[in-house]
Amino acid sequence: MTERNRDAASISFEAVGKAFAKPGGGTVHALEDVSLRVEPGSITGIIGRSGAGKSTLLRMVNGLERPTSGRVLLGAHDVGTARGRALRDIRRDVGMIFQHFNLLASRTVAGNIAMPLEIAGVAKSEITARVAELVERVGLSQQANRYPAELSGGQKQRVGIARALATKPKVLLSDEATSALDPETTQTVLSLLKDINRDLGLTVLLITHEMAVVRDIASHVAVIDGGRIVEHGPTHDVFIAPKHATTRSFLSGVTGVKLPAFVKSRLQNTPSEGGEEVIRVTFFGQHATDPMLAKLTGELGIEVNILAGAVEEIGSHPFGNLLVSLPAARGEEARRYLQDHNLNTEVLGYVG
Amino acid sequence: MSANLINLLIEATGQTLYMVAISTLLGTLFGLPLGTFLATSQRGELLSAPWINKVLGLVVNATRSVPFIILVVAIIPFTRLVAGTSIGTTAAIVPLTLAAVPFIARLVENAIREVDSGLIEAARAMGATPIQIIRKVLIPEALPGITLGLTLAVVSLIGYSAMVGAVGGEGLGDLGIRYGYQRFMPEVMAIVVVILIVLVQLVQSIGEWIAAKVDKRAPKGRGE
DSSP: OOOOOSSSOOOOEEEEEEEEEEETEEEEEEEEEEEEETTTEEEEEEETTTTHHHHHHHTTTTSSOOSEEEEEEEEEEEEOOOOOHHHHHHHHTEEEETTTTOTTTTTHHHHHHHHHHHHTOHHHHHHHHHHHHHHTTTTOGGGGTOOGGGGHHHHHHHHHHHHTTTTTTTTTEESSSSSOOHHHHHHHHHHHHHHHHHHHHEEEEESSSSSSHHHHOOOOOEEEEEEEEEEEEEHHHHHSSSHHHHHHHHHHHOOOOOOOHHHHHOBBSSOOOOOOOOEEEEEEEGGSSSSSSHHIIIIOOOEOOOOOOEEEETTTTEEEEEEEEGGGGHHHHHHHHHHHHHOOOEEEEEEE | OHHHHHHHHHHHHHHHHHHHHHHHHHHHHHHHHHHHHHHHOOSEEEEEHHHHHHHHHHHHHHHHSSOOHHHHHHHHHHHHHHHHHHHHHHHHHHHHHHHHHHHHHHHHHHHHHSHHHHHHHHHHHTTOHHHIIIIIIIIIHHHHHHHHHHHHHHHHHHHHTTTTTGGGSSSSSHHHHIIIIITOOOOHHHHHHHHHHHHHHHHHHHHHHHHHHOOSSSSSSSOO
């Protein structure tokens, strides 16, 4: 499949709010004043805990939910006010994949993929050709005439992806698409999404509660908490210098770099005489492989005690995350030195 | 047993099958759309029409509340209007159909409500119209359930058809009453009962076989 889709579309949320009437009276604000622009051709991840409003936000892009205030734009189309035919036309430009796949049990793999084309009124002969192409694209040629019940979770999601791509959409929405899959299958599905984004150039907007998914494929990330976007930006920027507590808590989950319990329990907010300062050092790109801590000891004579650490990849760039302690008296000096060498530091506390 | 009696039994079986077949056919013709509508017209659903839904629900419940034998008698004027006569086997199809429609409608409604709402959402996300969702998602996905429901309806109609002797409808039930009971020929009664048991058993088996055939939800015997 070599065709590139019609130009990928941007998605703009402009001061979007969504309020639900509570059954017992009163209103619940699922989303409040959300403004976010998703660049055309990007893979953007929205991460949040369950109930944070991410699902509502995603479903506004194809009009499954309507904002109660603000606007949602897909390219130049206002999705929130579109009705009937206009809305159905917009939906054909937006593919969607789901956590539980949502495949028709009564149709084969090929039949499921054909579904959006039938709905769009595409000619039979054209459907057959297009389905064959899509089945090939997601690597399920052998399974084309099987029913979903005969497939594994990963294969089902591949069918879901092929189906979502059938009408050559400009945007692909992913609603926790890998949350029901095991880690290995998750990787294959994520790399398929990445390939599709690269080959077809379509915009991918995904929601997840796993920072690992964001780390592995998203070029941009937005963190949502309590119905508001609390932080957003290019993934590497957010990973290196998370500003919001929610972001940090998601990151600590993915980097797996946590303070050992014996240090954490002794952590104080103020330095004590002759005590140690505990800092988080994050580094990115080429610096990730520099022996900066050794240089710190060598050049300034500051002794560094490593408490926890890991180096991993965001996209194809190495990303390091270290928790160290060093004499509190020389903390500021050490941090300046590290920052001068393009490493980020964050003081976590002090131990006596 | 006399050849005459055997002929009577064959004829009665044919009449029962005729009544049940036609009323099932007509019952499905009206019950399927009615059940589909009931399943999709509550507030906020595909065809959202809460008031019509409520009214139709009441009518369906009312019809189903009336004992069949009373229904048969109560609608005699209506039967005459539709069938031209209120007496005989063909006329009996009218009350049978009237009983079948709400019954089948409820069975269809239940089967459709069982369909995973995620599938409706997926279809909406594809830009499907409500009618497309009903035709391409709800009915095909509910088909195993609908098939079992129709099987249940046919079995019930076989039972109901035994009561239409009250308005001159013939068939197995009528034969059993007239010969077995009124002429005191218990062997006729016994044979009628055996034939009914075989019929019901046959309908049930065929229904289950078809339902299994259209059910693709679980792989059968592939050891996967």
